[in-house]
Amino acid sequence: MGKVKEQGLAVGLLGCGTVGRGLVKLLSQNRQLVQARVGAPLFLAKVADTNPAAFEGLELDSSQKTGDALSIVDDPRIPVIVELIGGQGVAKDLMLRALGNGKTVVTANKALLATWGRDILEAARKGGGELFFEAAVGGCMPVIKTLRETLAGNRILALYGILNGTCNYILSRITFENLSFEDALQKAQEAGFAEADPFLDISGGDTRHKLALCVSLAFGTPVGLEDIFVEGISHLTPDDIAFAQEFGYRVKLLAIAKRTGNAVQARVHPTMIPMYNMLSNVSGPMNALTLVGDACGEVVLYGQGAGMMPTASAVVSDLADAARNLLCGAHNRIPIMGWQERDISPLPILPMDEVVTRYYIRLAALDRPGVLSKVAGVLGDNGISISSVHQKGRHIEGPVPIVLLTHDAKESNIQKALKEIAALAVIAADPVLIRIEEEDETA
């Protein structure tokens, strides 16, 4: 420990892409400040990237740069590894090896953690090293720290997150500029808020990775990705978003998890939330997370969920924690997933079919008498009651849109009813469904 205090903490960085470059810059720019907070200097002993161009313009001397990540992971003089390669290929092998070598690992890799969590936790347990991943969820917002530490006295009842900036940017442009999904996606790509291949973001897959981590931390239960229902945003139309606004709602891609009896529900889908909800005002690429605890009530975190410097900020937060633990010999001060291993036991995940919530349904109906009574009949037969109906004419040619909001209903009943409605002769296209969340009811 004395050695760390004098010589500083040697950090090895794997991957010098956008966030890696941000980390190099931040540790250089705020070197004094970080030392004043942590009590010892943090320095980048080695930075690995297979592409030498990645180092261009960075204040690194040749002894720091390498193309060989494995040499860093196996270097006994480097106790802390930052993994910013991403993906589930080489990043996985290197992370497992670093943990196997007993090192502390800091990562932003939610896909890897959500998919291979069991193996990674096992490697950390065997190696005795620590694992930090504040940068994996919500960028610079203290999502992991708030779940692992701040809410330690709370039984978490629910969480609601806008955890993907690409989707939120696209939905904001559709909302405020009445763009089609395709146009909004293109604008997002032009503005640098969407990848050339946006599938992982717009499908909800990235949000699902993050939700899986939040569920484990919040409820102390492991959760498989396959247990989390996911629906993306590419089918949303500006009309549906405008109709939602008329009812007083915004549409957001939400990660939702709740306690329901002794089970946990976990799902990702476009969601209508009331305008007055704090999450409704989260626009553009920003992220936010509402946590509901039995003592604290609602706590909301808001900030930049991605990007070079915000993500680097989260990595340094973890490095500071890692350094503080090494400095005072406080190894594994907090369990990686926030709960003592003996207290982690799988909770059942509620099947999506059994989720109960409110629904927005839009139908394209032929303008004939009796349509509404037929539709209402099908809903009634399936035990679904309607809270309001609006026949709409705006912006649409051909069939008349009918918009229905339901009271609480069961997902399986809704799906069955929608199939029956779609089969009616008076219905011209597949019904559109958006789930509604009235967060205050849960809090």
Place this chain on the structure above:
Amino acid sequence: MGKVKEQGLAVGLLGCGTVGRGLVKLLSQNRQLVQARVGAPLFLAKVADTNPAAFEGLELDSSQKTGDALSIVDDPRIPVIVELIGGQGVAKDLMLRALGNGKTVVTANKALLATWGRDILEAARKGGGELFFEAAVGGCMPVIKTLRETLAGNRILALYGILNGTCNYILSRITFENLSFEDALQKAQEAGFAEADPFLDISGGDTRHKLALCVSLAFGTPVGLEDIFVEGISHLTPDDIAFAQEFGYRVKLLAIAKRTGNAVQARVHPTMIPMYNMLSNVSGPMNALTLVGDACGEVVLYGQGAGMMPTASAVVSDLADAARNLLCGAHNRIPIMGWQERDISPLPILPMDEVVTRYYIRLAALDRPGVLSKVAGVLGDNGISISSVHQKGRHIEGPVPIVLLTHDAKESNIQKALKEIAALAVIAADPVLIRIEEEDETA
């Protein structure tokens, strides 16, 4: 350490008022959960209150209850003391004694910390104990943890806080119901959101205590209460708040701190902020804090800033940290004020006269020709330029209200100009001033 792990962590509670009772309830209700997170049970060894009625209805046996707080502070079997007496009298003596005895202290007492911080830190340093105070600012929101830990890699540029639920509740009722300040205060008292003697809240004094703590944590500088400008909310009228809304602003009592060159500005006053700002949507008794760092950009925290269970939630967060440190021998893992003592050096606090911002000014003018040219002349002579002028007639009899918004101007110039304007024969009453904050310019 082994002993703590097996037998649990003995906690002594001083003061069994609202928050104290909340803590007793929370530790009982979530006993298993807290143990599963921390790795050892936390138990209340002793609870002290001079009023025996304070214990009524709580699950405490007679061996736990005492009227003698000093006996807890001096009990060598109790390593952790929670001070929830409040105020600067007996609470101060007990806290200093507990720290002198080498104990870890958890407190919610912002007044005590902001006023006697130097003595308290000195006692902690000498005794070797730790001091935690998450509950002192922003109730259940992780304000202290975010400043001390999450933003460790950031140079903090600014912070903006709604840190007093009483004031925010009153301002919300004036805003949405057009009430007078007096009526809104009465409603707040009836709803339990204001004390019988509301002075400390409505004067901005409580917010100033909290800001002093935030400034120390954010900028690594001690700050005296006398260095923080403070103006309360009791002079605000529904008309001014309505005019502000017409210009696209909400009025909030804000705690503001910013880096300005090598100095820090720190002030508490009613502030007009744009409607689109996240803080504008913080209504009722809720609190929120925007932190701006050079890497993270804006991070916003939102939650209940007071109340029995939210405050108890923050106390348990600190107890969990204290327990984790004791369990792994990680004493003083993080400096109390977030910076290594050798790196804390006083930064100059910018005098209020030198603050530069935008201003809203309302004048009560006699309806005569040439009034505006006289007013504009005085402003111009003092180097103040006007960004917009509106002559108002709404809801007001007698003199005509003239509302002016200025461009950036210096506080000393504004104060001089207002004195000269007040002395004009055509001005019927003292001008009203509200400072404007366009947060985005700083971020």
